[in-house]
Amino acid sequence: MIRSTYKWTTYKQCISGSILRIRIYVDLKENVCAISLTGVYKKI
DSSP, X not given: OOOOEEOGXXXXXOEEEEETTXXXXXXXXXXXXXXXXXXXXXXX
């Protein structure tokens, strides 16, 4: 799959940062994931 959706618990280790109306997270492996206002993560 090119895109995958993750729940909050999957990226609990991500570091939070605010970008406009979505929050961008970078986990310990430097993978970038975004959380929408609905609380759904998408690996980007």
